[in-house]
């Protein structure tokens with residue numbers, strides 16, 4: 001049974017505060033801006049080229065004449081702009097997403113496995129009757145829905161935190177190396 005119920009798109013977090021239009025001191029604590037992360041999704045899917053004008057510090061896409069980056073607030077005269085997002089940053093983002101997905105899928109599969117095991121118990125302790133068959137499908141359905149919900153709530157939240165902390169660690173190493181060059 002394929003876990004088709006898992007809505008990976010839920011990880012795009014539509015409830016996330018869009019900070020692109022806020023001043024430099026805005027409350028975004030994400031290293032990569034939402035607009036950049038959406039662009040990287042498109043790049044990874046082959047829907048967009050990795051080309052344009054990006055902040056030399058945080059790689060937020062900058063419009064032609066913008067002097068101050070709307071995401072990190074650093075001026076382009078200070079850090080310059082780049083024409084493409086470094087491949088290492090794209091790879092860091094991809095790994096973050098795959099970690100998030102891994103946790104969500106793990107929750108779903110563990111839940112389903114437990115569900116199938118529990119659902120089989122009526123057959124273990126009773127004969128195959130209409131009642132035990134109904135119990136089997138009923139238990140399976142309960143665990144199916146339960147594990148989907150757990151995956152999309154707890155699994156999603158844990159995956160997000162894990163992916164983000166790993167990303168931030170790699171980002172610090174990346175920045176240290178980039179800025180020392």
Ligand SMILES: [Zn+2]
Nearest residue numbers: 055058069072
């Ligand atoms: Zn920036």
